Amino acid sequence: MNTGDLLFGMILLLQTTLGLLGNFSLLYYLIFLYFTGCRSRSTDLILRHLAVANSMVNLSRGIPQTMAAFGWKNFLNDFGCKSLFYFHRVGRGVSIGSTCLLSMFQAITISPSNTRWADIKVKAPKYLGLSIFLCWILHMLVNIIFPVYISSNWDNKTIADRKNFGYCSSVRHDSTGDDLYSALLSFPDAVSLTLMFWASGSMVFILHRHKQRVKDIHRNKDSPRSSPETRATETILVLVSTFVSFYTLSIIFQVVLASFIHPSLWVVHTASLAAASYPSVSPFILMSRDPSFSQLCFAQKRKPNSQYAIRDR
Template sequence: MILSIFFFFQTVIGVTGNFFLISLFIIMFLSRHRLRPIDTILTQLALTNCLALLSKGVPKTMVALGMKNFLDNTGCKITLYLQRVARCLSVTLTCLLSGFQAITISPSNSRSAGLKARTPKYIIPTSLLCWTFQLLQNVFIPIGIIDPKHTRNVTERQNYGYCSHLVPSGFRAFLYAFILSFPDAVFLGFMVFASGYMVFLLYRHHKHIEKIHIACISARVSLETRATKTILLLVTIFVSSYSLDCILAAYMSFMKSSPRLVHTSVFMTSFFPSISPYVLISSDSQVPKYCYTLLGRKCSNFNSNSK
């Protein structure tokens, strides 16, 4: 009962925060308010977080309530496919977010000026490419899962609580693991590199401000600095939770897993999707401004209608 309540509230709180961000960005876009190019990535990340929480949190909540293996083979394949797509999209979009912000705050010299000007135009095509790549890459998930009715010696059963299936072993298992894990490792490496570059630029900017004793900087530089710190915080939370989850998954693969480790792994998987919207709401100065703008318009419309 305690586990079911915990997973339920983690899912509800996370979905509520992400749905609020999605609704806010869509309303501001439809009202023709000027949005930042980065808001397009944040909207997709919030949508991916909702998908991750619903595909993982809802089944785990039902398992904690005592319902076991309530999905058939087709339902198991679809659920695991959605979980994997959401997880990979989180890696890809967070990498895209950190890379775009690193380009945004890079020095405006002759080489990077053209790239900084063209980058916002490439956000939507790049995002579509990321979605297409992850949807196609992860078709190995339902293909690799074998129906439990067709038992073979080269497979072993893996139980998730809400469904169980037979997975390949030996060379096929290694091949599937390599195909699915290699892109994530590349995206994580680029994400860490972009984050390190942003930390270096922020440190150099801070030293420059101290050196020339500027008491007040421009509002644009201040907003970009705060947005960069918010993205660095998101990336740090994501990399930490993702790394711990991978360590737990590797440990449970080679050692005997326990229910406590399984529940901890589920918590780490859902930690970033559930907390990231509230990090944006509390740290990103632009999100509260969108809320105030939306509330101000509603109040003005209400007053004009009253008159």
Template sequence: MTSNDLVLGLLFLFQTGFGALGNSFLLGLYSITFFIGPRLKFIDMILFHLAFVNDLVIVSKGIPQTMAAFGLNNFLDDMGCKFVFYLHRVARGLSLCTTCLLSIFQAIILNTRSSRWADLKARALKYTVSFCFLCWVFHLVAYYLALLNVNGPNRRKNITESNYFIYCSATIDAVFNVALYVFIISLPDVLCVAIMVGTSGYMVFVLYRHHQRVKYIHGNNLTPTFSPETRATQSILLLVTMFVSFYSLNSILTLHIQLGKPTSWLVHISAFLASCFPTCSPFVLIVSDSQVPRYFLALWGRIKLRVL
């Protein structure tokens, strides 16, 4: 094992541990709050789901990639490769859907003062669970078809018939792969990204208009105060920006890997980008979302009372 492999292994190990710690903290906090703490808001349930699927993304990509970076390339058989590939792809797609749902829901919350938007919020609350269920069903079915091309590293026939993903291989079938990637996977992903960009632009417009109104009413010398809705919107805008940036770069590299002859470094960079958003997102919420510290302080207060 070279020094470069050691650095890569330590980098993936740090990213995996750091991301799993942050998402697991949010999962534990929301779970305990749900049972013994203050009542969770509906948007917190969406954040709980986001933390859960992000944990799956990190575990399914980070752990195998860390072992491969340390030189352990043959630790999975055919079934292991299929399971890890399937779990990562499904979790990655669900992370995209959940982030998209989060941006839509927050854009609706910003406009609940009018009766039309209040009615839309009520409908969104009613159909959110159904939407999440449909996302699970769609990704579980869509990526099941992709398992036909995934094999263990020992099943690799030759360099012209498969793309090598370090610890697994994927057989190339140009017509099938292009049709699968474009029509079943890419189009829904592009639609979700477009919705996130649109809702983010709308939220920026609403916040800018609100800022201008406050500035006009109170004058230029008043220090602006931010409501919880504004702080939540800003944190979600940051999440969406991070997701779109990392997702776009990773998608470009993934497409190049599937259609070209990738190097091991290109595969490692793609894997690192795939785990950047799941790793960073929980800490964005912990630092910028006022609800997370509030839940933590409320639980800490209850624990102190029970101890005393």
């Protein structure tokens, strides 16, 4: 094992460990709040599925790629390789879709009640569970053919078009079919990214306009804390900029990875780092930007009428 592989292995191990810790902590806290009745927010349902999808990415991509970087190669058979890559694709798609759904739901929630979104604002929470279910089904169906391109390295066959990922490999088939299937895989991601840009831009615009209307009220307050509108706008900008930055970086390395028939291992490892960056970082952003995550449940129960008893439907 050379120094480069050891360095990548340590970085991948750190990223995977932090990502799993963050997503499991977020999921545990949301489930704890749900069963204890401490808080009821419609967006918590999206966050639970987001944490599950992010954990799938960390488990199916981070752990085997870390093992490969440390020199443990060819430890999976065909079924293991196909299953891990399929779970990674589904988890990645649901993570993007959940982030998009979260942005759209928030945009609808904060929209003025006197607009054409009034009816959708009332009905949106009722269809939230169905939307998440359809998101899972869509990505499970779209990626159903993806395992066909993946195989293990146990057979030791020499195939000119085989692309080695360290622990598994992919085989290039008909170029036209590959291009069409790549377009099919990219279409849901492109739609989700477009909708998220629209929703995030709408939220920033609505919150900025509301802030301008109540500027005098906030100016007369003695508290030095920023207004709720400002904090919400900052959270939106942080989430969107983080998602777009890591997603763009992941696309760049995926294009680089796809352009080489025999990519070097550092390209493979870097592409894995970029692909797992957002699933590893997003839970910490959500927990750090939401004050309710730092509040104790028993305090909410003891003060049901206080500001900590959150009811947001």
